[in-house]
Each structure stands twice: as C-alpha cells, then as structure tokens.
Amino acid sequence: MVPHLITALAGPLAELERTVLNASPQIERWFRMQWQDNPPPFYSSVDVRNAGYKIAPVDTNLYPGGFNNLAPDTLPLAIMAATGAVEQHCADARSLLLIPENHTRNQFYLQNVLRLQQILKQSGLNVRLGSLNPEVTEATPLDAGNGQSLTVEPLQREGDRIVLPGFRPCIVLLNNDLSAGLPDILKGLSPNQNLLPPLHAGWAVRRKSHHFAAYDRAVGEFAQFIDIDPWLINPYFAAVRGVNFHEREGEQQLADAVSDVLKRIQAKYTEYGITEQPFVIAKADAGTYGMGIMKVTSPEEMVGLNRKARNKMSVVKEGLQVSEVLVQEGVPTIEQVDGGSAEPVVYMIDRHVVGGFYRINAARGRDENLNAPGMTFKPLPFAAPCNTPDCSDAVDAGVNRFYTYGVIGRLAALAASLELEATRPRASAAAPALA
Template identity: 60%
Template sequence: MVPHLITALTGPINELEQRILESMPAIERWFRLEWMEHTPPFYSSVDVRNAGFKLAPVDTNLFPGGFNNLTEEMLPLAVQAAMAAIEKICPEAKNLLLIPEKHTRNTFYLMNVQRLVQIFHQAGLNVRLGTLDDTIQEPTTLNLPDGSTLAVEPLLRTKRRLGLKDFDPCTILLNNDLSAGLPQVLEGLHEQYLLPPLHAGWAVRRKSNHFQAYEEVAKKFAKLLGMDPWLINPMFAKCGQVNFAEGAGIDCLQSNADALLSKIRRKYKEYGIQEKPFVIVKADAGTYGMGIMTVRDAKDLTELNRKTRNKMSVIKDGQEVTEVIIQEGVPTYERVNDGVAEPVVYMIDRYVVGGFYRVHAERGIDENLNAPGASFVPLAFAESNHLPKPGAKPGASAPNRFYMYGVIARLAMLAGSYELEATDPDAETYD
C-alpha cells in the first residue's frame, strides 16, 4: 500500500523530478565517481522535507536508530549493504561488537538494536552487545515488547583492544551518538575498526559543518543537472556563543535570523512562492528533536518566554546549548492519515536500504516533527521503490518520487563523508 501523497504535484518539484529522472544515468555515474574518492559513512539516516517547490535534507544522523521501523521487505537490502560495508573494512571479520545507547529502558530504541543485531547476524557475523553503562557489571538480559530478549555485557578493555569476556571483535559498531562526550574506553584503539569514528559523535560533530559540506555537494550536483542549488539546499547561519538561560548571544541569533529570512524572501519572490518564510533554530550538536524552535520573525527572539528558554538551553544527556544553527525552514506538504509527514531515508554504506514517514498529527507544516507523539509509517510499496519508471509522468509514480528522495538522501550522506574527512583529527594535512 503506497501512502497517498497530497503534495502539490504541479509546482517546480515536478520539474526537479523530471530532471532527476531524465539524468539518472549521469547521476548514478556521478555518485559512482564520488564514492571512488570518498568513503561513505558506515550507516546514516536523513530527514527530507518536500515543500512542493523545493526538496531538501534538514538533518543527517550518523548513528541512526529506528531500524525497527523498516519493513521486513527491506531487510534483504539492508543485509546485502551490511555485507558490502563489512567486506570493505574487514573482509575476514567474524565478530562484531555493537555498543548501543545507554537508555536501556526505551523499548522502542531496543527494538532498533535488535533489528541491527539481526541484520549483521544475517550478514555473517557473531554479534554481541557491550554497554558504556558503568552500572552494568555483569551480563544483563533486557526484555523487549515482542517477548524476545537482548543481552548486554560490560566492556572489557585491554591496552590496545576492546571486547567482552571471551569475545574479541575485529569491528566495533557504535549505535551511541556520544552526546555526553568521548568515553575513555573507546580512545586509542589502533588495532580494531571503530565505526563510525569518534569524531562523528556529537561531542565533536557540528550540524553547521555538515550543512557547509552539503552546500558544496549541492552546488556540484546542481551544476551536473543545470539547476539552481537552492532547490535542494537549505540555507543556514550559525551563532557560537549563546546562553538561553541568561539571554546571552540573542543579538547574534536575531541578526542572523533576520538576514536569513531576507534571503529566503528574495528566493520566494524569484520563484513566485506565496508562503511566509520561517527559520528553524536548533542546537548545533545533538539529536532527539531537542533544543529546536520555529522562528517566523526575528523580533520574536527578544521576547522568548522562560519555558522556551529552558527548552532551548539543554539537550540530550543534559548537555548545555552554547552553539546553534539557524536553518532555512522547509515546510512539508506531505500527509499520511491526516498527519503532517516527512520521509526519513536509511542507508548502509552507500546504498539506500529503506525508510519510513515520520508523521505527527499535532504539528504544523513548519514545525519539527521529531517530537513526542510522532508515529512511523513504513514506506511499504506494492512495487519496488528502488527502480524508477522513466516513462511515468512526474508525481504519478511512487517509485519515481522515492528514487528522488533517495538521491537527495545520498547527497546528504556524501556531505557526511566530506564532513568526516574535513574533521578527522588523524588526517594528514598538506600545506
């Protein structure tokens, strides 16, 4: 069953879809050449917003949860991609140590961990779970909603290697985004592959670096297709010294938001778009939809109430927000079951392996949907969503629409690759 898209299927997005479909061989060749030069992140998920007049990624997660929201039909793709990824890194691998987030009481998250175990087990690896939670001193069984269980074990660190009791892995896969900082136990591992690398974690990573890299990718791609990069790129600015609790740095926020809103207005005028522009202010590091607000007028930033200031000042693991990114707001005109929806695309290595809609019935088209109350509708199709139909009219075919989402998501993944190369502390630098 294809969720019915009520997107306005007559605006410039159709032209974009047409152009992407007509350029498919050139696009796939372009990606192929890029992947010869750059290493894709081990896995990633990308939130995409379809405004009808533009289609852009608004967030790229390098430690994706939510694999449990992919349908059974998508699993063979995920297993194949996992095999390809492991083969490149450690062809002789037989043991994989998976390190999940510490919040072991979140059963939805644990279902994601279970799905990851299943994918890598079917890719031919012995998978065991090690935890960064110091309170777990012995193997512990966690119960899942479907009646199954997971066992997590305390980590065992030697001078150069990390493992578990009687378990020495070639590869360590992090499904923990390191928001709370870089754990000492993960540092200085020179004999094992740590994926993703430590500098991909939120202790180091910044969204502004990612979108800087994405801007570069979008320009290259737009040049290939002969189009305006703005149609696939959300503009942004950043502020580095903000303290919401004390009201410090608000002038930087205000001036940047004002300048960005003016730029968006000019673009809207150029394309004859009648919408009222908005920007999204969010923490420059971190996930889980925390520390995010929608701003339609820069003046509103001087009158933030205590509740908003408190909401903006702290994110996951109690980390204080001192840096923010101000991003062009991309409204979403997709709906599923009367709720505002956005597609989330999942990738392992350089392959799209599936996705789902994040749906929120109580949120507007200009708000963050990654919030309590969101539900997930799998992108399940009566026909393959990976093979587009070149002859179909734009907007008429779900596989065409989702091929396009996959292209945009892969652009964001490529930006993730650029970003990790640029921020790699071990990379050699040449003058």
C-alpha cells in the same frame, strides 16, 4: 541499489523531480565516481522535507535508531548493503561488537537494536552487545517488549582493543551518538580494530553546521552537473556561537542570523513566486531527539525570550547546555499520512538506500518540528519488482518520487563523508573549519 517505496502521495509536483528522473543514468554514474574518493559512513538516516517547490534534508543522523520501523521486506537489501559495508572495513571479519545507547528502558529503541543485530548477523557476523552504561556490570538481559530480549555486557579494554570475554571483534559499531562525551575506553584504539563511525562523528564533537557546509559543497557540484538551482535541494543556514540562553548572551547575534537567513529565503520566494511566509528553525548545533528546537518568523522573536522558551532551547540530550545554534531555513511539508503532517526518513547502509519510513505527527503543523511527542511511524514497503525509476511514469508515482528522496539521502551521506574527513583530528594541525 535504489529501492522504490509505496505510499499515498499528495501535493503539487516540482519540475525538479522530472529533471532528476530524466538524468538518473548520469546521476548514478556521478554517485559511483564520488564514492570512490569519498567512502560513505557505515550507516545514516536523513530527514527529508518536500515543500512542493523544493525537496531538502533537514537533519542527518550518523547513529540511526529506527531500524525497527523499516518494513520487513526491506531486510534483504539491508543485509546485502551491510555485507558490502563490512567487506569495505574488514573483509575477513567474523565478529562485530555493537554498542547501543544506554536506553535500557526504551523498548522501541531496543527493538531497533534487535533489528540491527539481525541484519548484521545475516551478513555473516557473530554480534554481541557491549554497553557504555556504568550500571551494566555483568551480562544483563533486557526485555524489548515484543516477546524478544537481548543481552548487553560491560565493555572491557585489553591494551589498545575493546573486547568482551572470549570475544575479540574486528569491528566495533557505535549505535550510541556519544552526546555525553567521548569515553576514555574508546580512545586510542588499534587501527586494526575498526571503530565505526569514528569518535569525531559523535555529538560531543560533531556540529550540524559542519555537515550542512559539506552538503553545500556536494550540492554545488551536483546541481551544476544536472543544471538546477542548488537552492531547490538545499536549505540556507547560519551558525551562531557563544550563546547562553539563561544569561541572554548572544541574543542579538541570533537575531542578526535569523534576519540574514530570512532575507535570503524571501529573495528565493520572490524569484519563484512563492507566497508563503518564510521561517527558520533555530536548533542546537549538536544533538538529536528533537530537543532544543524552535520555529522563528522574525528576528525580534530571538530577543527577550521568556523563561519557558529559554529553558526549552538551553538544554538537549544528556542535559548538555546549548552554546552553539544552527539557524536553518524552514522547509514546510506538503505530505500527509493518516491525517497527520508527515516527512520521509531515508535509511542508508554504506552507499545504498535500504528503506525508510514516514514520521507522522497529527499534533504538529506542516511548518513545525515533527520529531516531538505524538509522533508515529509508518514503514515504507518496496514497490515490486523494479529497481530503477520509470521515466515513462508520472513523476509523482511512488517509484519515482522516492527515487528523488533516495538521491537526497545519498547526497546527505556524501556530505557526511566530506564532513568527517574535513573534521578528522590531525596530529600536526587543527582540523579545517567547514563553516
């Protein structure tokens, strides 16, 4: 179930894409076998960068909040995928409790919740919305700004289950990334009430470095299987702990990590004859929304940051202080849409790619973070009628280019499965480290 998307594509082609295209039957079987041992998260989204010489994920979100940006003609596939995902967790489920973010004033986000609710309802579920927001003390209607509204209700705890009045759901689906911490009301739920994703997938616990360590594992096997250099689909990275930007603690460790990653990138650039200047992205090891991110081209830039840069890097969503930093290989984008730098965002439900969109930012360069003010989104509609890559067509045909993006998205979802299993809390011992 791999969708093929239509959009304007430009830029040089990588031999990588032809290799992936030619190996598609073997790749599909490989994924099928992997999912048997490593069930994917309920849903995910993956930011992908195509540099022309490599295609790699730069972020994986386990609480995707842009379903409203998907093209309407992707909905049938999303509904089918959601139906399969629900069957995996509670085959006879009749009801699902969806817990959104506390963004009661962000109408674009509320439109995402409405679209997600629509998908879940069409998969055969009664869906109601429960809020973690302490300000929601009764059933509260919210205006989504598109002529529609939704109603959120305060969560209630009944023994070891989460309920709403007259509503005892089999599945509780989080669309709240728990950046503010793990709420007591969600702890210790009955195994018979499926909480998806699990609590340790929230940013209060999860770390990007754990995810990319798991991605290393997945890509190592995949790259060996199709005989490619894993670097072509994998960004280098390093993690730095004990950072305090306000007190200038950890600056030298950050500089050393930047130096190490830059040297590794330069070695690959030399090997492949790439003449661009390597760079890294330093970002908070936990959190989202494009906060706590900066581009770095030399180790010296991490020492003696000015006040503005320290303030930018020190705090992320929910006002949380940054003490752990991911230093990740910068992957520039060759893609432009409507005159702006663009990157595809691949959306998955269970093991299936269900659609995607381009994040576009005309105010940002090809080597900058596009998840920033000024960004817009362009849905990617399906190419009809095929559901398989066309090996007789050019590798840059939409049907084939986006097959490769779908492979990257599924590798990231597989990595998320490995990550969540490796970091799952255990009663008898601490979870094994991935990084």
